[in-house]
Amino acid sequence: MQSLTVRLEMVFDQVRKARNGLRTGRIIDVGSDHGYLAVRCLEEGIVDSAVCTEIHKAPAKRSEDALINAGYGDLSEVYVTDGLTGVPLKSGDIIVMAGIGGLNIIDIIKRAVTDNDSNVLSNVVFVVQPQKSNELVRRYLAESGFSYLEEAVCCDRNIFYNCIRVVYTGACRDLxxxxxxxxxxxxxxxxxxxxxxxxxxxxxxxxxxxxxxxxxxxxxxxxxxxxxxxx
Ligand SMILES: C[S@@+](CC[C@H](N)C(=O)[O-])C[C@H]1O[C@@H](n2cnc3c(N)ncnc32)[C@H](O)[C@@H]1O
The missing domain is CATH 1.20.5 (Single alpha-helices involved in coiled-coils or other helix-helix interfaces)
Structure with missing residues (x-):
């Protein structure tokens, strides 16, 4: 089984909860780097396929190699792209953005909201683990119609991290x-x-x-x- 850091275990746990026991739908790991999270989700059978996106070619290749070496080449796609550009969302998707900055996360979600139909948006779950700007991420999500399902915290090698799981409901509120x-x-x-x-x-x-x-x-x-x- 692919081992993960304490921080990524926390993110994985939120993906598992987002799937809620049903093995249908994709994980889309935005900024996948090494591809470990996608491999682990496929190994555990909580997704039926994985999409990794990477803004840089080298980490995209790392993700691709990890998925192929783990035997999931046929169940995965890796794109060199900015955020979710060119990856239309489907109902049942779990979109993860972990280990990237909060402003980057906000920008990627804003574009996903513009590019995707609200019926699809309300049937996907976002799991975000910002490296910084947590206040701005929380505010943006609440003001833009996302409802909080859970926020997890962990301490990994003396650094605290949080991870937020949300779904789009269209109900906007100010924090x-x-x-x-x-x-x-x-x-x-x-x-x-x-x-x-x-x-x-x-x-x-x-x-x-x-x-x-x-x-x-x-x-x-x-x-x-x-x-x-x-x-
Ligand atoms: C610090 S790594 C985190 C990797 C992994 N998600 C994790 O949590 O361990 C951040 C990765 O996100 C990628 N990245 C940053 N901005 C991105 C964007 N807008 N679209 C796609 N990938 C991005 C970087 O190239 C880098 O590989």
Missing amino acids: TDLEACYGPLLLERYKAGDKEVKEYFDHLDSIFEIRKRSNPAVRTALEEKRKNECI
């Missing part, structure tokens, strides 16, 4: 600064005393202490969180 900075679903788990989320929030608090000087949204979020903890 408060608190929700954007800490995650609406993570805040609920935190209130319920979840230890894993508490560790993640302790880490965010220390980063936000520095960032609050230059970022008013972060300052408001931090103040709001502290105020709620005093109640």
